[in-house]
Amino acid sequence: MITLKEVAEIAGVSSTTVANVLHGRKNRVSADTYEKVNKILKDMNYVSNMGGRIINKSGSRIIAIIVAYDRFRNVCQSSEMDPFCGAIVGAIEKEITKYNYFVMLYASSDIEKCLNMALAWNVEGIILLGAKRKLYYLLHSRLDIPIVTIDTCFKKQDRNYINIGLEDEKGGYEITKYLIENGHKNIMFAELEPQDDENGILNIDEARKRGYERALSENGLDKGLEDSSTKFLKLDLDIETRENQLVELVNNRFNNCSAIFFASDLLAVEAMNVFFDNGIKVPEDISVVGFDDSIISRKIRPGLTTVRQDIIEKGKKSVENIMQIINGEYNKKNDYINVQLPIKVIKRQTVLNLNE
Structure with missing residues (x-):
């Protein structure tokens, strides 16, 4: 079956133009182009397999959730398999149905694929999960629909966005402070190798790392921290390489560190399994903390000490904001909104109290 993109190539127009013809938006396409594209669609027997088209005149009532968490695809086989991602998608879906809207789930960070999906299905809004700012601004510039982001990192000078985020730096600070209170002085920070981050952006892991560094500094434990390879572990994106790094860490006796702060629960649990396979007990031999809850x-056993973020609230806030825009209730007081939801340290069994 011919695709929308192929029709666009035959007609020598953009996918946006083809979508406008499909949805009868004659005011957005010249009469000649409209007739030309429409003829090609008929000649090629284009059949749209999209139930939303039959109600496009009154609105599709579809909100697209675009999952663009590339960082999770390097830990799980896909971002959708990650428990954090699944929980937040479920929260969004549950909230959207309260407004009698439908949800379309789409996993991609490719701008053209996301754009074609939004146009083909005539979605009324998009909630972007974990997208890079470039993807957001490209979609924002080419689609005349509300878009709300979750966990997108923007620059200080950026405007025209609504993002639902978290007190990541505070979370990194509080969990490190908890380790220090339990007598840990040599604490390692472990994160995934950064992926093509833009200059001027404080990404999520970096924010958590800054909190970690601040807690060490306030307690006089930051000596040599700026150039210490023993306190920072950059984990490879490839799972086998990453496991080898963790085994090497075991062999090096954790670089004389008594605790490791992993930037996510996924990484922490993955490490705990590798440690277990190599005869290391948590927390007796090494204390471990994560982030996300x-x-x-x-x-997992022992239960992981971590930083809780309210995943359900993230979903609710994103839906609340996008519905306010759709319903014309959005009171634009600022040219951007960056919500930072609160965190809480959750104490379980993976931290050894060295003071006892």
Whole structure:
């Protein structure tokens, strides 16, 4: 079956133009172009397999959730398999149905694929999960629909966005402070290798790292921190390489550190499994903490000490904002909104108290 993109190539127009013809938006396309594209669609027997088209005149009532968490695809086989991602998508879906809207779930960070999906299905809004700012601004410039982001990192000078985020730096500070209170002085920070981050952006892991560094500095434990390879672990994106790094860490006796702060629960649990396979006990041999309080932090044994973020509230806030825009209730007081939801340290069994 011919695709929308292929029709656009035959007609020598953009996918946006083809979508406008499909949805009868004659005011956005010249009469000649409209007739030309429409003829090609008929000649090629283009059949749209999209139920939303039959109600496009009154609105599709579809909100697209675009999952663009590339960082999770390097830990799980896909971002959708990550417990954190699954929980937030579920929260959004539950909230959207309260407004009698439908949800379309789409996993991609490719701008053209996301754009074609939005145009083809005539979606009325988009909630972007974990997208880079470039993807947001490209979609924002080419689609005349509300877009709300979750966990997108913007520059200080950026405007015209609504993002639902978290007190990531405070979370990094509080969990490190908790380790220090339990007598840990040599603490390592472990994160995934950064992926093509733009200059001038404080990404999520970096914010958590800054909190970690601030807590060490306030307690006089930051000596040599700026150039210390023993306190920072950059984990490779490839899972086998990453596991080898963790085994090497075991062999090096954790670089004389008594605790490791992993930037996410997924990484922490993955490390705990590698440690277990190599005869290391948590917390007796090494204390471990994570970040997110996803369901795996509660299911693993020993239970993972971590930083809780309210995943359900993230979903609710994103839907609340996008519905306000759709319903014309949005009171634009600022040219951007950056919500930072609160965090809480959750104490379980993976931290050894060295003071006892």
